[in-house]
Amino acid sequence: MNKIHPNRFYLEDYRKKHHRYSRDGFFGNLKRIRTWSSLIQFILRATGLERRGLANAMNIRVNQTVAEFDNLPSGFENSRILFISDFHIELMAGLVDKIIELIKNLEYDYCFLGGDYSTFDKFDMDKTKQGMKKIAEHLKTNRTYGVIGNHDYYETAVFLQSLGVTMLINENTVIERDGAAIYLAGVDDGYIFDSADIGRASAGIPAGAFKILLSHSPQIYRQAQKAGFNFFMAGHTHGGQICLPGGIPLFKSAKAPGKIAKGLWQYKTMTGFTSTGAGCCNAAARFFCPPEIAVLTLKMKKS
Numbered sequence: 001m002n003k004i005h006p007n008r009f010y011l012e013d014y015r016k017k018h019h020r021y022s023r024d025g026f027f028g029n030l031k032r033i034r035t036w037s038s039l040i041q042f043i044l045r046a047t048g049l050e051r052r053g054l055a056n057a058m059n060i061r062v063n064q065t066v067a068e069f070d071n072l073p074s075g076f077e078n079s080r081i082l083f084i085s086d087f088h089i090e091l092m093a094g095l096v097d098k099i100i101e102l103i104k105n106l107e108y109d110y111c112f113l114g115g116d117y118s119t120f121d122k123f124d125m126d127k128t129k130q131g132m133k134k135i136a137e138h139l140k141t142n143r144t145y146g147v148i149g150n151h152d153y154y155e156t157a158v159f160l161q162s163l164g165v166t167m168l169i170n171e172n173t174v175i176e177r178d179g180a181a182i183y184l185a186g187v188d189d190g191y192i193f194d195s196a197d198i199g200r201a202s203a204g205i206p207a208g209a210f211k212i213l214l215s216h217s218p219q220i221y222r223q224a225q226k227a228g229f230n231f232f233m234a235g236h237t238h239g240g241q242i243c244l245p246g247g248i249p250l251f252k253s254a255k256a257p258g259k260i261a262k263g264l265w266q267y268k269t270m271t272g273f274t275s276t277g278a279g280c281c282n283a284a285a286r287f288f289c290p291p292e293i294a295v296l297t298l299k300m301k302k303s
């Protein structure tokens with residue numbers, strides 16, 4: 001089993017130093033999230049939209065997507081990645097069972113976890129752990145790789161690792177299939193903690209190798225393309241979560257253009273995919289932005 005990154009304690013300090021809300025400290029930030037959450041929930045209740053929003057949020061879909069590449073190693077043709085992001089386990093009762101119902105019979109080769117297992121950080125850690133343990137019982141954990149998000153702590157990474165998941169925190173690993181190899185790198189959070197380190201995550205990847213970057217937030221997409229990644233997978237945006245008809249988000253939660261906020265996208269030489277996520281943040285509600293569990297099939301682009 002992979003160890004958690006040997007520098008994780010250094011990185012934990014680094015995270016604290018670079019925290020976007022460091023002026024308010026940890027408790028200030030927690031208060032901000034809880035206040036914002038209560039306000040949105042109050043507005044939904046007052047406008048009679050609470051039940052509809054929750055029903056939409058629980059209506060998780062399994063979305064199949066094909067991602068094509070010029071240089072995909074032949075051994076990975078038709079390989080499938082199950083990608084689940086933004087669980088926010090403790091926010092919705094029944095979410096864990098719903099996810100299990102959807103994934104238990106899915107066919108896939110690898111599973112990637114995009115972070116944000118919790119919502120309110122440390123105080124609900126037990127619920128997060130219990131939920132992720134139940135979900136992991138239905139995953140091929142020896143083929144599951146994860147990153148942490150802006151709502152997570154290293155404790156979550158250590159716990160997931162104990163379940164058999166390979167956590168990638170500014171590091172990479174090689175994945176082999178039918179005699180071919182690709183590299184999978186994972187970064188720490190680049191949204192609130194600013195501790196995503198693509199250079200460190202790419203260390204040792206041979207030139208010319210096909211490489212995938214797993215990042216909680218998509219906002220480091222320019223750096224990822226510059227570093228030569230072929231495929232960039234992210235979550236974090238929830239696709240807006242509460243949107244106007246047509247999927248126009250009311251709130252934006254990443255410094256990234258709308259075109260990379262959900263679904264399959266292209267930036268110069270790099271293909272990207274941003275999941276709308278399985279769960280909810282702030283309020284247990286969605287409008288015009290369905291939650292998803294994604295299955296991505298990798299294919300060689302036909303000339």
Ligand SMILES: [Fe+2]
Pocket residue numbers: 086087088116149236237238277281
């Ligand atoms: Fe999230």
